[in-house]
Amino acid sequence: MKKLMLIVLCVCVVSLVYAEEPRYVGVKECKICHKKLVEKWERTAHAKAFERIEIKNAVKEPDCLRCHVTAFNAGGYKMDDPNASKFEAVQCEACHGPGSQHIKIAKESDTEKSGDKALGLVTPSVVTCKKECHKKAHFRIFTYEEYWPLIEHKREKTIK
Numbered sequence: 001m002k003k004l005m006l007i008v009l010c011v012c013v014v015s016l017v018y019a020e021e022p023r024y025v026g027v028k029e030c031k032i033c034h035k036k037l038v039e040k041w042e043r044t045a046h047a048k049a050f051e052r053i054e055i056k057n058a059v060k061e062p063d064c065l066r067c068h069v070t071a072f073n074a075g076g077y078k079m080d081d082p083n084a085s086k087f088e089a090v091q092c093e094a095c096h097g098p099g100s101q102h103i104k105i106a107k108e109s110d111t112e113k114s115g116d117k118a119l120g121l122v123t124p125s126v127v128t129c130k131k132e133c134h135k136k137a138h139f140r141i142f143t144y145e146e147y148w149p150l151i152e153h154k155r156e157k158t159i160k
């Protein structure tokens, strides 16, 4: 009987975790575990995307923000929101999706489970780059072959 209760309890906890909507949390949270990846990202143009529109005095322009911040009006950057600064520039979550649930599971178990797509992370590809961002006139011509090496990164074997 006890065993059965325990199983029921486990199932409940797991389904609760999965039921919770994944939220955007901002790159600072990713740095706690993916320190090297974040430091690498900090040296890329994506990390400077907000500065680019600052120098053009365009940080109040929705039509600039939609590509120069993370998850604009979609759970991330929102103009005049007290949390807006957390989501400046093109962060991890702009490509990988909202990370709150991934972090929660990673903190609990530190296993492969944290990468489960049901938790909100997505696997980005060339479609991600072109769909919303690298597609309009003020950019150079985008090819994945030419651009991926500029931000190339992969899984770390040991995280910490």
Ligand code: HEC
Pocket: 025, 026, 027, 029, 030, 031, 032, 033, 034, 092, 093, 096, 098, 099, 100, 102, 103, 106, 107, 110, 111, 112, 114, 115, 116, 121, 123, 155, 156, 157, 158, 159
């Ligand atoms: C509590 C620690 C922790 C935090 C915080 C964390 N991660 Fe992770 N992450 C992991 C672990 C552990 C793995 C699996 C091991 C690996 O990939 O090296 C992982 C893997 C990933 C993967 C690969 C998933 C896959 O299997 O396809 C992505 C993408 C990722 N994290 C993105 C993020 C993003 C974005 C953030 C910030 C929103 C973040 N992580 C914050 C621990 C964390």
Ligand code: HEC
Pocket: 052, 053, 056, 058, 061, 063, 064, 065, 066, 067, 068, 132, 133, 134, 135, 136, 138, 139, 140, 141
């Ligand atoms: C459809 C997405 C998108 C929109 C909308 C957008 N940008 Fe960009 N912007 C980009 C991308 C992608 C790059 C990187 C271009 C490259 O290196 O190929 C970029 C680069 C830049 C740069 C640095 C390179 C350069 O050309 O000087 C500036 C400055 C900039 N954008 C300003 C703006 C301003 C101001 C607006 C609003 C009027 C805006 N962007 C709207 C996607 C966008």
Ligand code: HEC
Pocket: 027, 030, 034, 037, 038, 039, 041, 046, 090, 091, 092, 093, 094, 095, 096, 123, 124, 125, 126, 151, 153, 154, 155, 156
């Ligand atoms: C501009 C989009 C973009 C940004 C920003 C970005 N990534 Fe990625 N990331 C990708 C792409 C594309 C891949 C390659 C996916 C593939 O081919 O498996 C990738 C791969 C990864 C992988 C390896 C996944 C695997 O299954 O092996 C991890 C881990 C990861 N990213 C974490 C991060 C973290 C942490 C950040 C922020 C510091 C970040 N990424 C920022 C696009 C991005």
